[in-house]
Amino acid sequence: MILIDYRDRRPIYEQVVEKMADLMIRGILPQDSQLPSVRNLATDLAINPNTIQRAYVELERQGYIYSVKGKGSYVAENHKIREKNRQEVFKSLEVLVEKAEAAGVTMLEFQEAVIQMYGKKKKPEEGGGKQHD
Amino acid sequence: MILIDYRDRRPIYEQVVEKMADLMIRGILPQDSQLPSVRNLATDLAINPNTIQRAYVELERQGYIYSVKGKGSYVAENHKIREKNRQEVFKSLEVLVEKAEAAGVTMLEFQEAVIQMYGKKKKPEEGGGKQHD
């Protein structure tokens, strides 16, 4: 279902949170569908159940899932997830724009970079590759 | 000179690195000017000299400063600092654009947000400092 990268310096539970959230944002885990149980997922990923438990708690705190005692954990409503994500993007953007200005990046440069980056996701085999080296 | 936020969960040395780098990026610490000595800054911030030392080592590794044993630490060439910073901005932007697409933010929305944000930097002169989750 997901993969853990032990070379990633972030804690494992954080990786689990991010990857599970991603699955929901992309709709692979649809609204109200049941998540794998803590024990099952822990066994699958060969990591400690405590770590998964912690990830699920965090996912619930962030509003991605809701847990029903004695039954399991379920994906929250889609519009909540999407809205939450949009807000995060704009919040990050605000910080980045500040940095850009401090670094002497003009709005024009910034906008042009955005245009070039939009839609370039994945397939890094063809095309130009990195632009700002 | 700078302030440490103990509510920030990031390590102190990392905060020092960020804040000192910011002073150089904004030109408040001009090229070749001498930084406060490890011991002085440590006393000022009421933290251990080792922690400052670690921050300075990191700043040197990242190319922001250069240190001379027995003399002091000095701000590196400005053009290097600015170039390094521009690169970081575009790298962060690339990641953010990906997230934006995944979150269903259209390029138009994104661009409009950028326009509104550019130049809107507010001066946080009233008491409150930065806040972290």
Added chain:
Amino acid sequence: MILIDYRDRRPIYEQVVEKMADLMIRGILPQDSQLPSVRNLATDLAINPNTIQRAYVELERQGYIYSVKGKGSYVAENHKIREKNRQEVFKSLEVLVEKAEAAGVTMLEFQEAVIQMYGKKKKPEEGGGKQHD
């Protein structure tokens, strides 16, 4: 596992970095195998854990190992290590050739010396260790 030479004027952590890197380059520590823990190695070598920690941080920064909080430190991919090492050799060679020319050593002399030296590595199994100036 490794030995510290206290007559060596270089810092201890640097010696540790060099010696551990050497073990990986020679394949004695194979890819993905776990390194001794910071505390264990510190006890073995009778030096402070902080010093080992510093060495491991440097090894990670140079790409030789990766560390996982709560789990341990592991040897990075071999091909990266080997490639990194080859590059270092050629870089050093370039500097040395320059010096050789300045010292009036002809290319022929240089080449002959190389031929004589290749494969002449002696096994220092008899008591004596490395010596430094």
Added chain:
Amino acid sequence: MILIDYRDRRPIYEQVVEKMADLMIRGILPQDSQLPSVRNLATDLAINPNTIQRAYVELERQGYIYSVKGKGSYVAENHKIREKNRQEVFKSLEVLVEKAEAAGVTMLEFQEAVIQMYGKKKKPEEGGGKQHD
């Protein structure tokens, strides 16, 4: 006469030793010519006389110069200097060849690199070559 690079992480006295030795190796400071006095050179380079003194002591220890009490310091015999330098080159080469073998660099590769590097020395963009006063 020479220039100090404060960005260089080596101690200043070591830079002075290296640069003065280089001037002698290249014949710019001919055999038996007098070196600038400690105080003069210190003033010229705007550094502490102690630092120059230390450099001269080191140069004498290494056999590059000889000092006459009450008169000054003089460049040693050329053949000694050249011979010393040749030996250093071969000593460094021996170490490097060992590393090359450990890194999996074949003798053929090594030799080819040497051929390509010989004679490729780039000329420093230094303007005027001042002789000694």
Added chain:
DNA sequence: GTGGTCTAGACCACC
């Protein structure tokens, strides 16, 4: 006085 290294001992986050 300056940067750089090291020790001893502590606490934290993570697994």
Added chain:
DNA sequence: GTGGTCTAGACCACG
């Protein structure tokens, strides 16, 4: 248990 951060105090090389 592991790695990561921090403190307090010390010594060294350098200028």
